[in-house]
Amino acid sequence: MSSGYGNRIRTTIFGQSHSGAIGVTIDGLPAGFRIDMEELQEFLNRRAPGRSKYTTSRKEADKPEFLCGLVGDTTCGAPLTAIIRNTNTRSGDYSNIRDIPRPGHADYTAHIKYGGYEDVSGGGHFSGRLTAPLCIAGGIYKQILQTKGIVIEAGILEIGGNRSDPFSEIEKVREAGDSVGGIIQCRIRGMKPGIGEPMFEGLENKIAQAVFAVPAVKGIEFGAGFGVAEMRGSENNDEFFYDTDGTVKTKTNNHGGILGGISSGMDIIFRVAFKPTPSIAKEQNSISYSEGRNAKLVITGRHDPCIVPRAVPCIEAAAAAAIVDMIEL
Amino acid sequence: MSSGYGNRIRTTIFGQSHSGAIGVTIDGLPAGFRIDMEELQEFLNRRAPGRSKYTTSRKEADKPEFLCGLVGDTTCGAPLTAIIRNTNTRSGDYSNIRDIPRPGHADYTAHIKYGGYEDVSGGGHFSGRLTAPLCIAGGIYKQILQTKGIVIEAGILEIGGNRSDPFSEIEKVREAGDSVGGIIQCRIRGMKPGIGEPMFEGLENKIAQAVFAVPAVKGIEFGAGFGVAEMRGSENNDEFFYDTDGTVKTKTNNHGGILGGISSGMDIIFRVAFKPTPSIAKEQNSISYSEGRNAKLVITGRHDPCIVPRAVPCIEAAAAAAIVDMIEL
Amino acid sequence: MSSGYGNRIRTTIFGQSHSGAIGVTIDGLPAGFRIDMEELQEFLNRRAPGRSKYTTSRKEADKPEFLCGLVGDTTCGAPLTAIIRNTNTRSGDYSNIRDIPRPGHADYTAHIKYGGYEDVSGGGHFSGRLTAPLCIAGGIYKQILQTKGIVIEAGILEIGGNRSDPFSEIEKVREAGDSVGGIIQCRIRGMKPGIGEPMFEGLENKIAQAVFAVPAVKGIEFGAGFGVAEMRGSENNDEFFYDTDGTVKTKTNNHGGILGGISSGMDIIFRVAFKPTPSIAKEQNSISYSEGRNAKLVITGRHDPCIVPRAVPCIEAAAAAAIVDMIEL
């Protein structure tokens, strides 16, 4: 039950990199919501490969086919399922990683967990390609949330530690046959105060659970984040005041819009750390299952030297899945 | 349904700072496990107040009373409920915060969420005191995990940015009537490879969801954490090798023991950022609900100038709740 | 995770017949609901033993102690826990059933499941006594539902096949040292149409799941129930019409207020079959674990010759747990 998320609106993602199709089933959507298909496609395009020189050249249009859940473009209350056909279902390129797990990938851990029955091709269910159906769901959720005045926007904060010119870092590593990580910041505007729960179902808990579903994420922080560890209470405390329009605000937003798991009405702000793409051109050390000894691995094919640009809509999608599960629709 | 966690072993925490009792119900414990009550009490003592000069002087022994779920000290398969009586149930000290929410606390967000019906006294259900029943559960889980060879150990990494002499920072802020944050690092040893799920129920997702239940946590990172954002793939990738005993290991552990949500067999390592205790002696700006205008607040009573030392076992407990929910018992 | 129920409002029941206490934790109650404690006690009294000559003479007042979740008598949004102390915690009377499982009871199945670690005394967690905390929860839910115009009322339909004078059957079996089963009918009035879900979370699914938690239930049927199996469509179909007040009704109610899992606005009607109390005075055949051979068992102590009268509020409570989990509060 790993690939489902949510209590009110449940997102279940299925598919492998090279299976017949990948897709998503959403159970619990309110009836009567008209999906703006053009806007959804634009959202999906932000994640799709082959859009710029910074991404892999595999060119599959992430064009969802809606199997059910709609009458026309409008939700009918029944579960919605959308799929994307995998046009490239060959798995010939993966013969070496069937025996030699790629460092930094889930090849080895999946191999142990599934006893060798895992789908190796393209990383199987662990492939970054599975973020496409996450974005189908998230794109719909974003549209629904927008009708509630809630807007989710993520962006690149830094790549390889470079904030002023992050894309230059990608150029550098590409030339070196290497890859690089980065940080995405996400802001959720329009959250009314009082949303979320204490303890295990708070906004931080829920967003974190959703965001770690995006491959390569290794950390998440809210508001001032790890910075709070160096702060004093007198600095970190965000003082309340009545704004001129009578709403309650805080002067600063170190709490990132969340106190006790519950929204304060201030923007929710969080940052997510992405590791460098594990697939690199350089030869790496690994092991051979069949030979029971250490082995060298060279990964062929073309891979994103940095996953961060394409991950931006994925973070928005994950956040949307969390928020849509917590509000009254 | 905010205060419950887990699918196989469900932890439900209840109580308010000054209600008759606080406690925990655990559903799904295996039958026949003998709890070492002395060891459990020692674990609880690590969290209890009044143990050192660095913690608040409220001296309530966190001595659990087991209402059910045991025959003698051994689990019988039925849900286990343990409570701690609140000896101090007065709520007289909280008349001011009933009207003026404390900056950095959940007073305001709870007030909006519960429409003024929240229990204000001592922070109610949002009080750090609720980590006592979390530790009852976590202490039991730690004992169960130990029989599986899994050991969870957390410690203070830094306070106020000071790693070499973290406690000195607490002294400083205490004198200043202020408070300070810090970072706890947790290590989980003995995890066999292959535990965890892809996507939404991975180890990172589950641990993060549990850990954000501990008050004051604002960030979590695994392995190299936010550091990965500045790394290259060739640095960050942890190469596999066969150890002399035939087990598969990685030369480095930037992945923190988790790849694709699944354990690799390496230690799971994560760090958690804590904000400074919001209750400080200094006068702060806030609002008055009743007067509908900005107001000054002075928080009386004694409070931990730094929550980090007492939070160490809480992080172990939260991690244990996550792990125990993911393994075959 | 057997003893919890519900997605929005979660009811977790804990305790064994002779443990320190039995009780219930409710997570998800709306804040600001004032419990009428007198009405609740009256509801609990309907279930309590020793009230009439038809019930066992064990006289423990089912007087709940509320540990948390309230400010005064009003819910504060935090989980509510209420317990009932077991004044009789002796387990001496159960030495024989520790070795010889009682026919019709869960002694044997629990013994296998829990590997001999189960709490045998009084049936442990399987005791009918555990319906007391179910009724605490259900009594509160009934009060909440009443504010929504929803009224749940159950009654004895028949005992031992006798509808006209059901209690006479109890007299008969009591004299014979035997016991007898019966049927309870429950009616839920005031359900607006459109509540419930298709497939697995329909009203029938949810009510059935809750009702089978009451010990001794062996069947449930809705509307015309098993009678539909002998009917023709032209008889069974409930034709729609506009009532004089403009509401849509059906001329008959064979569907029991539920179509496709969703309420139609007609009364929800269901019936529940109870088996005879398994504890009877007559000597019975069973097995001895220790001797590994067949053995005779005589059950001592006093037992209800018919559980049906005391089960009436339990069915209301189970139904209330189901309904309160499905409506917007």
Next chain:
Amino acid sequence: MSSGYGNRIRTTIFGQSHSGAIGVTIDGLPAGFRIDMEELQEFLNRRAPGRSKYTTSRKEADKPEFLCGLVGDTTCGAPLTAIIRNTNTRSGDYSNIRDIPRPGHADYTAHIKYGGYEDVSGGGHFSGRLTAPLCIAGGIYKQILQTKGIVIEAGILEIGGNRSDPFSEIEKVREAGDSVGGIIQCRIRGMKPGIGEPMFEGLENKIAQAVFAVPAVKGIEFGAGFGVAEMRGSENNDEFFYDTDGTVKTKTNNHGGILGGISSGMDIIFRVAFKPTPSIAKEQNSISYSEGRNAKLVITGRHDPCIVPRAVPCIEAAAAAAIVDMIEL
């Protein structure tokens, strides 16, 4: 979240009668299980229409297409999704029921719940056609359970009250343009004792929740079922004995293999009551939404005069979904 079921192995069913496709996603299947596709197809054929003179003539082969979750025919641990294309996606025939709800169907309740946005064609998500994906899942589960020695077999017990010659009843009502209900009995052999949970997650609770997902079910009873209501304890109690092979059995099986929610090792036996197909040729009274007054309805098209024969594999599938969710795989 209505169309999903299960905690360990989650079955999510999607689709409408005339949407592009219907299907199922299964999350949590063990890796390495080889599906016998021929056996699965034979199981699906038992449910498919057009197989005999007793069923509707709509002839769509229920041939599943597996989109993911397999490598070859073997599960790989990732979620499995299988779909069946709807070749008949016209919705022209349903213009009248868009305005006039069919008695006995979910048309009206869905109309209220989904505010008129429901998919009316062919009953939408409430169509009996949705039992096809249930049977895909259930067929797979049955194969998995068979490897554990667990066999689930259902059969027609009676139709229209006729046990000796049930099919003759269908002939009668067909000629009369009417329909008829019936009872299916299901037996689960090979269940080891000790499976299931007390209270809300017992075998009866879980099976009942699953079985009520099959359209037209109005009642379920286990073992002696409603018959227990007329029995005495001395009759109903199933006495334990050691069989010659040393296993514990009961002389009778009034408990239907379940005591306290937990399997006893005896066959699990339950019966399910089905109402007559609501779609009948006879003119019926209903209402017109648009005209706000009572109206006559004539349902055209061909419909099963009795759903019971085709429902037999559906009950097996529902039971299999419940059992597979409760055992260690």
